[in-house]
Amino acid sequence: MSTRLQRRHFSQGLVALAAASVTPLLRAAQTLKIGYVSPQTGPLAPFGEADKWVIEQMKTAFKDGITVNGGKYAVDIVLKDSQSNPNRAGEVANDLILKDKVALVLTAGTPETANPVSDACELNEVPCISSVVPWQPWFFGRNGDPKKGFDWTYHLFWGLEDVITAYTNGWKGLATNRKVGGLFPNDGDGNAWGDKNLGFPKPLQTMGFPLTDPGRFQSGTQDFSAQISAFKRDGVEIVTGVVIPPDAKTFLTQARQQGFKPKVITLGKALLFPSAIEALGDLGLGLTTEVWWSPSHPFTSSLTKQSAKALADSYEAGTKKQWTQPIGFAHALFEVASNALSRSKSLKPADVRDAVAATSINSVVGPVKWGGQGPMKNVSKTPLVLGQWVKGQQRKVDLVIVNNGAATNIPVGGAMSLLQQ
Missing domain, CATH: 3.40.50.2300 (Response regulator)
Incomplete structure (x- = not known):
């Protein structure tokens, strides 16, 4: 070299x-x-x-x-x-x-x-x-x-299969006529949850919870009279769905004004947060929702x-x-x-x-x-359980896990109860 x-x-x-x-x-x-x-x-x-x-x-x-x-x-x-x-x-x-x-x-x-x-x-x-x-x-x-x-x-x-399981696990232990009303807005969640094949209607029917679905509505609507009328007509005692917090408040307020008193209200999205429940006042106590994570x-x-x-x-x-x-x-x-x-x-x-x-x-x-x-x-996939909002001991409201049938390693803190009429 x-x-x-x-x-x-x-x-x-x-x-x-x-x-x-x-x-x-x-x-x-x-x-x-x-x-x-x-x-x-x-x-x-x-x-x-x-x-x-x-x-x-x-x-x-x-x-x-x-x-x-x-x-x-x-x-x-x-x-x-x-x-x-x-x-x-x-x-x-x-x-x-x-x-x-x-x-x-x-x-x-x-x-x-x-x-x-x-x-x-x-x-x-x-x-x-x-x-x-x-x-x-x-x-x-x-x-x-x-x-x-x-x-x-x-x-x-x-997934939707998990939220359906969590909700129905809670409903099965309560004295209702099992007739369900659905609030499904015209958005990504609402169209999925209300889909006849992928969403709530088919499995609820199979489990003996016939669903009344009045159709899609725009988030932010100020009038739920059509939905409330349909639920009253069909004798609905359980209301479910997936709505934003302002829509939950509008629906709950108008349901009370129009004399619609379901025994169970289990909603996704709107009832997840303590601030949303506090904003509902006494309308918020007893409402149920999915719990994806908790202390x-x-x-x-x-x-x-x-x-x-x-x-x-x-x-x-x-x-x-x-x-x-x-x-x-x-x-x-x-x-x-x-x-x-x-x-x-x-x-x-x-x-x-x-x-x-x-x-x-x-x-x-x-x-x-x-x-x-x-x-x-x-x-x-991550686990899912069901929670119910109750009056808090140290806070205004607390979210208590009331059914863990789909994830038994997550402890329950109480039993689910019907809404106070």
Whole structure:
């Protein structure tokens, strides 16, 4: 080998050695961005009420950065407000992807937020983890093909089969005529819950709970006279459905004014939050709803090692507000993000996506695993129980778990009772 060739090989070796030695420093100086989209304002804002607190908690959890394939990265969480508007949700998701160059997008809070965000990520080939939408309106509402699934978007939550089971488990133990009235708005949730094949009508009929469905209505309607008349006509004693909090208040107020007194009212979405129940006054006591997460859930965070109770207590101490169900799922999204990024081969979108898909953790909302724990490869199911709002001992109202038939590891706190007439 010539002297010139030897020198060139020696120089190349020095350059390679220098590059290898500075790579960790360069990585340490880089920032990894995680995008988060939720409704901070508008009628769906209660779903995003805890997000800023959770993000502050994550800033502490990630203060030393995240190590990805041997390199440490500072973490920047970019929160965007969907304003409870699907178009806005899609716009801010595109901003996160194209302008902020996020490595991963997280989103939660009804189909009106999670679906357009997931669609934007699927289109732009950026990994996304979503929650707080029953899996059917998330999957089929996005025209998902069960044979193919999605390539970039992954979801964790329960399904309509679970909420139907939770509701009917509670109703079966009560003295009613089993006639049910449905309130299903013309939106992602309402169209899924009211769907004759995928939603409530078919299984309720099979279980001996005939359903009166007066048809779709627009969220924000000021007149429920048609629905109330139909329920009175058919002798309905159980009212169910999935409505936003303002619509629940309008319906309940007008039902009382028009002399309609059902024995059971079990609604999704509207009755999840203590603030919504307090706003109903005495109309709120005795109402029932699904419980996806509570301080009594027997799960622990894989990230902060807090129990569900410790997480709820920390939220109440930090905000001076009552715990609310979305806390657990906002936290769990970051658990999955942290776990997946720490296992990813790189920050290339496909590598991050593959790490997300391979997730298998025990989170503060329960086990999360895709590819074997849900009905589709992109769906990981979480447990669901039934709760009833009662007058609180230390607070104005408390949500008590009254039926755990579908998830017996989650303890009940009391028995379900009929509404006071």
